[in-house]
Amino acid sequence: MKELIKKLTETYGPSGEESQIREVIIGEIKDHADEIRVDVLGNIIARKAGSGEKMMLAAHMDEIGLIITNIDDKGFLRFSNIGGVSPFTLIGERVIFENGTVGVLGMEKPANLFKNEMKDLKFNNMFIDIGARSKEEALKKVRLGDKAVYYRNCDILGDCATAKALDDRAGCAVLIRVLQNLKSPRFDTYFVFTVQEEVGVRGAKTSAFGIDPDLAIAVDVTMTGDTPESEKMAVELGKGPAVKVMDRSVISHPRIKEMLIEAAEKNKIPYQLEVLEMGGTDAGAIHLSRSGVPSGGLSIPTRYVHTPSEMASIDDIEKAANLLLCVLEK
Amino acid sequence: MDVKEVLMELLSTDIPSGCEVDRAQSLVQIFQRYCEDVSVDKLGNVIGRKGAKNAEIKVMLAAHMDEIGLMVKQIDDRGFIRFSYIGGIDHRILPAQEVIIHGREKVPGVIGSKPPHMQEPEERNKALKSEDMFIDTGLPAERVRELVRIGDVITFKRKPCELLNGCFSGNALDDRAGVATILYCLEELDKLQFSAEVYAVATAQEEVGFRGAIVSSYHLYPDIGIAVDVCHGNMADVAEEETHKLGKGPAIALGPNIHPKLFNRLKSIAEDYNIPYQVNPEPSATGTDAWAMQITRQGIPTSLISIPLRYMHTTVETLNLDDIKISGRLLALFISSLDRGFVEGLRCY
Structure with a gap:
């Protein structure tokens, strides 16, 4: 099992x-x-x-997962949610696309969010970074509408599975x-x-x-x-x-x-x-x-x-x- | 038909959403007096039939x-019961209610809360949340666990009471008043000529999303669907335009949920027969079975008439018994007026 x-x-x-x-x-x-x-x-x-x-x-x-809605000139990806994803669970998270491309979640003005306004964290002030330096490079790995899911292994902790x-x-x-x-x-x-x-x-x-x-x-x-x-x-x-x-x-x-x-x-x-x-x-x-x-x-x-x-x-x-x-x- | 007597009979069984399959039988017995045959479907809808079989017009x-009701969600170490809601409960009416827990046997309880002496000043101006309330049965925890399981339903203990001027108060008048109206209509039909096959449906699980109406209207797929429900009666501190007057006849709905030709026919019949009525403009979702019926299969021409009722979703819902009779008579005259041409016209714009 x-x-x-x-x-x-x-x-x-x-x-x-x-x-x-x-x-x-x-x-x-x-x-x-x-x-x-x-x-x-x-x-x-x-x-x-x-x-x-x-x-x-x-x-x-x-x-549940994320879907890419925009790719900017520097190669950062904007996204929306597929199903019940909370922006708070995305902080520091990695995600993976169907073709195996991995991305990490970043946020705008992180210092201000952490210090004062964490409740304002929303999908539209977060982005996915796949390490691309330009839109052109990003487009080689992902397209608009591509979907990503959490990138995690399944671990067995005693009688429990976590995944x-x-x-x-x-x-x-x-x-x-x-x-x-x-x-x-x-x-x-x-x-x-x-x-x-x-x-x-x-x-x-x-x-x-x-x-x-x-x-x-x-x-x-x-x-x-x-x-x-x-x-x-x-x-x-x-x-x-x-x-x-x-x-x-x-x-x-x-x-x-x-x-x-x-x-x-x-x-x-x-x-x-x-x-x-x-x-x-x-x-x-x-x-x-x-x-x-x-x-x-x-x-x-x-x-x-x-x-x-x-x-x-x-x-x-x-x-x-x-x-x-x-x-x-x- | 003695409306008060039938209503009392309808109110004698508590039927929180989801309990219909087990409790429909009490309604079946009442329906059998007014229908030619009565069945219960898989979700517990009670379906009565009257009129010619396989007639050209099906209503x-x-x-x-x-x-609405409550449901046991947790039993704590001291035997206090925490609860969840079935349907749109107003949590402000809960403290100090007497309740019945429908466990392995019926267990009486009260909804307790912190007395005023022990409340912090800021707590006094706030309504309690369900999280802060619990049911006390007086029994020790072990006995509670023997009698009560998670998921048991809880109903309010309240006897209906007659007020002055034909007014009547109780819980669950939303929508047993509608059921009584339909039965009154069936009885009125005995005095009239009509060619339609009439299906009288006491629907299940309306309070959690018109679920009984979804499956029963799929199954019957009528030419005309009419929901009979309650609307807000006029009361203190509520704007006149948001309510309808008690004792002044049904509120006939109008809006996107309603087929305009059905509205017009109901209105003109009321006028022809000097039946009092009120107009109920509904800009969008009516929050009734009509909302589900209208978009069943390829679409059903749908209408809604409502009995004005004060204090909806409390244990003292209040209405005027005359409105039930007036509405039932209007429905019967409407059904008697139907012919094939009118029904075909409903599909032409």
Whole structure:
């Protein structure tokens, strides 16, 4: 599991530019699915055929990032955000482009920002420096509209993994493990690795319309309330996966919620219950597809979400996969 | 139909958004009295049908059954419960409310806060934030944990009460008043000739983003969609032009969310039959099921009528019962006026 998480989180794949991560994921699942297709938006839809109701599992493979909006005469790049990036997490950060070009984040009038006006830090007073001396030199490496992601390795700290993009490569790892180990599915099961979740659950919307499932579970990360003076939240790292009750995009359908809780209790898998006051998941789009789809979520408790150093427990990720297998096996 | 009695019946079940699947049955029983058949869909929308099957004209009436509420988010070491919001809660009304926690059994509680004697001077002029409030059940922490889980819903404990001059006060009148209006309309239709197939939908999860309306209007795909909701009633300290008068009939909405021919028809019927009405200009999002219905599939000609209601999203929402009857009658006369030509005209500009 450690190697899988390392491989997935270190791969490049901002929303709208998911081809590298798509290839990695297809490599992991191609020998295990009955059929695999990629839809118009780039979602991977892998089916493990079964005779029962159609179950859609979704984990998004895209990650947050930056997009280049301007290149000046001296070769500095201006940018905007793709998804929920904070300027504060960018201070001192390195980013990497699809072609491997590395850049560092700089800011205008740094002394003044640090001394007086840190709250004024915005994307438009920051820039990316790729070491180019001129616009011409910069253009050899990057173009307008090129996208960059945090440049970080995945490290294993005890039971924890810390990496960029655990949101939601942790969920992708769960789906991959489940697909590799699922023997006789109770449902006609569709494993969907969605695109563009971070910019508005857009891949989930089209893939759910295409599959037209009877039930759905989104596997994504959730926040925790276990760090010093954190916001009040009952979820902790290392206490097992969290069964979603509500977030800003969905209120879990009672059938899905109870299905997950029952499987956890019957198989003695520790679990937590999640009420997330910020953010949403693919389930938000899936449950409103067509005439409605009973949907819920299984979440990986994760600290420091949307920073370059997200942190999750490997044990929680493994238990999430075990729990899903219990739900899906006949 | 005794409007007060039906409204009391509708209010007897607490339905915070998300609880519809488990609690729809109470509405199904009421709907069965007014509809030819009633079903519940995957998200808990209650869908009643009346009139000729597969008629040329399909009308959907939508009023949401759900109400705002609270949800358990943390239980602390001493057994105090911290909570999150379901829908647009005004945190200023929370201190000193009595609540019911819908756990393994119903647990009564009160929302506590720091007494005035112990507040710092600067705290006295500030409304409490939800972070600073908690629910006290009186139970020890271990017992709380046995009875209450994270994610359990919490509702306000408040009995509806009748005021003078036909006024009526309670929580969740937004939008059980709309549901009562639709039922009144269905009963009025028995006295009229009409050719449309009428779908009466008590929608789910309106308060968290019209979610029930999104899927039910996709499923039914009617020729005409009418949302019945509440609008702000006139009250002290609020500008006249932002409100509508209680007891003076429904507010018929007009604006980009509304098909102009539906507005005109509703207005002319009200005038023909001497039914009082008010005009409700809505410059953009109406914040109702109508906003979702209009852009379903290839588009649905949509309208909105609203019952004036004071103190929205509090436990003392107040309306006039006459407005429910007047609105229900207007809707019934509107449906009875529909013919194929008018419906086809809705698609021609």
